Amino acid sequence: MSIRHTAFGAALCAGLCGASPAASLELVIDRPGGAAAGFDVVSSLDDERFAFGALVAPAGATVRYTFLGSEAGRANLFGVAGDAFTAASSPGDVLAQTLDSTALLQFGFASAGDDRESVVVNGRLRSEFAIFGDGAAPVQTRYGSFQYVLGFDDGGPDADYDDLVVGVSAVPEPGSYALMAAGLGLCGLAARRRRQRG
C-alpha cells in the first residue's frame, strides 16, 4: 500500500470510526422553547434549553423510543405504533417504529384529568412538547444517550415539561451497518500495519 493509499485509509478510518452509528433524525424547529425549570425526571437536563418543533426520520430508519419517567398527577400517555407508555411504564422500556419513507415521526402525547384533556401530535403546529438536543451532540441521561429527549407538559400547575419524558434515537439502517463494518475493518488493518511498522 502506497503512502497515499495509507493516508487515504487513515482519513477514511478516522471519519468512519468517529462517526455516530445512528441514522440522523431531523429537528424542524417551530419556535424557541426556553430553559427547563424543575425538570426532575432527567435532572441533568434541568436548566438546559429546549425547542418546540417536530422530528422527521429518514426513509428506512427504525426509531427507538425509550421511556425515561414521568412526574404528574394526571393519566398521561405517549402513543406510537399502536402501543403506549403510561405512568405504569418502567424507565428503560422501549417502543420502536420503522418508517418506509422520509416522514414525520408518528407519535403523540395525551393527557386526561378532571379539568382538562389534551392531545399533542408530532408535526402539529404550536406543538406543546419540549425537544432537547440539537441533532449534533447526543443528549446524555442516566438511562443512556439519545439523539433527542422529549418532555410533555400536561397543563398542570407546575408547567415543567417532565410529565412524561421519552428519549428518541434512530438506529442504523442496514447500509450503515455495512459501512461501519467496512470502516472497522479498515481501522483494524491500519492498526495492524502500524504495529508491523513499529
Ligand SMILES: [Ca+2]
Ligand atoms: Ca418537575
Ligand SMILES: [Ca+2]
Ligand atoms: Ca411535572
